[in-house]
Amino acid sequence: MSPVTVRPDVMDTKPYAPGLTIEEIKEKYGLDTVIKLASNENPLGASPIVQKTVAKFAPYVFRYPHNGNPRLNMAIAKRTGVSEKRIISGNGSDEVIDLLIRIKAVPGRDEVITYESCFSMYRLMSRLCGVDFRQLPRENGFNQPVKALAEAATEKTALVFITSPDNPTGLAVSADEIRQAAEILPENTILAVDEAYIDFARPADKYDIIPLLDEFPNIVLLRTFSKAYALAGLRVGYGIMDETLADYITRSRAPFTVNLLAEEAAIAALEDEVFYEETLRIVHEGRKKITEGLEKMGCEVLPSQANFVMFRPPYNAQELFEELLRRGVIVRPLKSFGYGEHIRVNMGTASENEIFLSTVKEIING
Ligand SMILES: Cc1ncc(COP(=O)(O)O)c(C=O)c1O
Structure with a gap:
């Protein structure tokens, strides 16, 4: 027996592609520590x-x-x-x-x-x-x-x-x-x-x-x-x-x-209120730090009003994404949005932001 069919437009629909999970990356690359800056979540965790x-x-x-x-x-x-x-x-x-x-x-x-x-x-x-x-x-x-x-x-x-x-x-x-x-x-x-x-x-x-x-x-x-x-x-x-x-x-x-x-x-x-204000503080500080850090490395960074930034690295974006993954940093490549040369990264804690910036630098500088 063949499976039932559904509405033709539903049969054609492509599923939503969520960001990768920390567990998936740990397992795939045999890593102990992975940081996720891919889904615009709160850097402070749950209040x-x-x-x-x-x-x-x-x-x-x-x-x-x-x-x-x-x-x-x-x-x-x-x-x-x-x-x-x-x-x-x-x-x-x-x-x-x-x-x-x-x-x-x-x-x-x-x-x-x-x-x-x-x-x-x-x-x-x-x-x-x-x-x-x-x-x-x-x-x-x-x-x-x-x-x-x-x-x-x-x-x-x-x-x-x-x-x-x-x-x-x-x-x-x-x-x-x-x-x-x-x-x-x-x-x-x-x-x-x-x-x-x-x-x-x-x-x-x-x-x-x-x-x-x-x-x-x-x-x-x-x-x-x-x-x-x-x-x-x-x-x-x-x-x-x-x-x-x-x-x-x-x-x-x-x-x-x-x-x-x-x-x-x-x-x-x-x-x-305390948690909310701390979230805003850490995001605003991180946004400035990441924007400036990426610009120094020759990336084009869009002026963001959100808890993430989109940037174009002076490096193949898909390769940079994969190299970051291998080193335990998950970001979001934007090919599925139609921006194949760009990456989106959300603000993490101060130390996650440091790790992100130093890892990008290490990859870009070879
Ligand atoms: C623009 C935009 N709208 C809505 C949502 C979904 O929010 P929620 O988690 O409340 O469904 C997101 C989540 O990333 C988003 O980026």
Whole structure:
């Protein structure tokens, strides 16, 4: 008997390619120590307060979480200064991306647009929803074509995705540019601004889009606890959006997707100011150090507002990636993003950053 077939567009879909794990590299190269600077995770590990909270709530995992996570939504609302009715928590911001496309785009009729070499989830989710996916070229090779996206939208365009700060370039789009795009975009097209790395952008005011939400009910912000709050493994993200839109999602989504431990951990993470501030400090220091260090070695480094930088080494990028792996340093080659000559590296601890820089130097200098 042959296996069942599925929708033709699903049969063609290529899977998401995650970064390599530390265990995989230790085993492959027989190494004892491996550092991972490939998935934009938090350099400090999990906050001690979050770890205690997870242990404290472990006995209650036989219970269902509170559907819709009202306590978490309240905590996010307090932190961001918006009404809790505007918050949708999800199983990572990936789930919120999926929900937005599902509730907005009509399969077979509508489209999602974004730009080339962007975060792969927008394409994956659009395809799964049976929605056309269109990408515009970037400007000058790297910049997000914000105005061009707004101008390209038609009545078929259900959503436009812009990542700011962007993955993999680290470039951020100002609130003024988002306003200009929102003014051009059809009122009924969602402008989803994926702010997974917004905590690291400075000056914060320049990139703060929250003040635009009242004026433009079609703007949605996507945020995550995976980066600055160090909860990537628990999967928590959220969207900030117009109340009516949030209500449509609440009514139609599957229940309980943010689990009980994830909810408690996220609430604790929001309260752990010390850990959050230390994360920002270490990322900002590391970003400067890595940028300057790479530039000294003749690399072209993009000015990043995120917890990683993208650079072009004066050396074959794929070979540099493989040599780094052999020496126990995992970074992200960007061929799959369409930038075969570039590498992305996230900020680690001060000593991880040192190891990274000295290893690159050793390889480049032969
Ligand atoms: C631009 C962007 N958006 C969203 C995410 C996913 O975040 P989450 O872990 O909350 O699903 C990532 C993760 O790397 C990302 O780079």
